[in-house]
Amino acid sequence: MKQPFLKPPTDSYIKAEDPSNYAEVIEIAGRAGKHDDLVRYLQMARKTLREPKIDTELAYAYAKTDRLHDMEDFLAMTNVADILEVGEKCFEDELYQAAKLLFSSISNWARLATTLIYLGENQAAVESARKAGNTQVWKQVHQACLEKSEFRLAQICGLNIVVHAEELPALVQLYERRGHFDEILSLLEAALSLERAHMGIFTELAILYSKYKPEKLMEHLKLFVSRINIPKVIKATERAHLWPELVFLYIKYDEFDNAALAMIERSADAWEHNQFKDVIVRVANIEIYYKSLTFYLQEQPTLLTDLLTVLIPRIDHSRVVRMFRQIDHVPLIRSYLIAVQHVRGCFSFVNMTCADNVCSSTSRPSTTHITTCSLRKKTTRHSAIRLIASTTSTTSSWLSG
Numbered sequence: 088m089k090q091p092f093l094k095p096p097t098d099s100y101i102k103a104e105d106p107s108n109y110a111e112v113i114e115i116a117g118r119a120g121k122h123d124d125l126v127r128y129l130q131m132a133r134k135t136l137r138e139p140k141i142d143t144e145l146a147y148a149y150a151k152t153d154r155l156h157d158m159e160d161f162l163a164m165t166n167v168a169d170i171l172e173v174g175e176k177c178f179e180d181e182l183y184q185a186a187k188l189l190f191s192s193i194s195n196w197a198r199l200a201t202t203l204i205y206l207g208e209n210q211a212a213v214e215s216a217r218k219a220g221n222t223q224v225w226k227q228v229h230q231a232c233l234e235k236s237e238f239r240l241a242q243i244c245g246l247n248i249v250v251h252a253e254e255l256p257a258l259v260q261l262y263e264r265r266g267h268f269d270e271i272l273s274l275l276e277a278a279l280s281l282e283r284a285h286m287g288i289f290t291e292l293a294i295l296y297s298k299y300k301p302e303k304l305m306e307h308l309k310l311f312v313s314r315i316n317i318p319k320v321i322k323a324t325e326r327a328h329l330w331p332e333l334v335f336l337y338i339k340y341d342e343f344d345n346a347a348l349a350m351i352e353r354s355a356d357a358w359e360h361n362q363f364k365d366v367i368v369r370v371a372n373i374e375i376y377y378k379s380l381t382f383y384l385q386e387q388p389t390l391l392t393d394l395l396t397v398l399i400p401r402i403d404h405s406r407v408v409r410m411f412r413q414i415d416h417v418p419l420i421r422s423y424l425i426a427v428q429h430v431r432g433c434f435s436f437v438n439m440t441c442a443d444n445v446c447s448s449t450s451r452p453s454t455t456h457i458t459t460c461s462l463r464k465k466t467t468r469h470s471a472i473r474l475i476a477s478t479t480s481t482t483s484s485w486l487s488g
Contacts, residue, residue, distance in 0.1 A: 173189055286314055
């Protein structure tokens with residue numbers, strides 16, 4: 088049997104100009120999806136009633152029926168609608184154009200920026216994010232720009248994110264995961280000049296240089312070493328095998344022992360004579376003195392005397408002499424031996440201290456005793472001079488051979 092045609096219930100209310108049951112009408116029409124009929128009813132109802140519920144539902148009905156021009160007129164006039172609520176409902180229903188109008192009308196820049204992202208209006212989204220001044224909004228807009236390879240806009244967003252130290256690591260990882268290495272380098276380089284630039288920016292840029300632009304790292308370190316987290320960058324340079332930069336950081340961090348050892352162990356890349364001399368005199372572990380002598384003997388024998396010269400006040404001369412006698416290389420240190428011949432104890436191997444010990448008796452020495460002691464000292468010193476002379480002769484023979 089054919090069902091009789093039933094007129095929408097809203098028609099009766101509209102003809103009667105009866106808005107009294109507006110709550111019930113709104114609920115029934117909403118469930119039935121009769122938004123066109125609801126628009127007509129609510130337009131009638133608001134002529135006599137000023138209820139937030141009526142204005143709110145009217146704005147939403149305009150959005151559902153895509154009557155955006157009517158919505159603009161409605162928003163321009165006096166109303167008591169909950170615009171934010173309507174905007175959120177439109178956003179959830181993916182009615183982004185309507186949401187754009189609604190959020191714009193109440194200057195909710197944060198929600199507007201998010202809405203503009205979904206509309207693909209990235210430039211406008213960036214401007215809204217700037218007005219919002221909210222980090223989470225900047226992150227959302229930044230993510231959208233990055234996904235669409237809008238790197239210029241992404242950098243604008245990024246500069247407003249990296250000033251927050253806690254946000255920096257995640258942002259760097261986001262770029263790295265996507266393979267945008269040049270873009271993150273460009274972003275952090277631009278961030279160096281920001282008034283709110285912090286240590287994390289300088290540090291992360293140094294770490295990124297060590298990975299992707301090692302040729303730029305040393306210059307960066309020399310300019311900003313006071314503004315980076317040196318231990319973190321030391322680990323990065325070790326992973327990247329950037330030995331000159333590693334030595335530079337060790338020196339700036341007052342880790343002279345590590346600096347000296349790094350130059351010895353990575354001499355092909357990291358050793359430089361004058362720098363090594365400056366470092367070796369500041370090490371705490373004296374064993375590094377003797378390790379450096381062995382290193383110079385093996386790799387830089389012509390500079391060995393120069394190294395010994397700066398170490399004279401710090402090394403045990405007797406140990407040095409024994410060390411070079413054991414490997415039969417005493418001729419190489421002839422100049423050093425001459426320089427330290429007046430240092431007590433340096434010629435223990437010829438018993439120079441013997442005479443001193445004899446003369447150190449607590450009893451009053453006799454004239455004969457003093458004479459004997461003086462003769463012993465003179466004889467011992469002559470022996471040392473003869474040793475140096477023989478060393479000179481041996482050196483000449485060794486060099487001519």
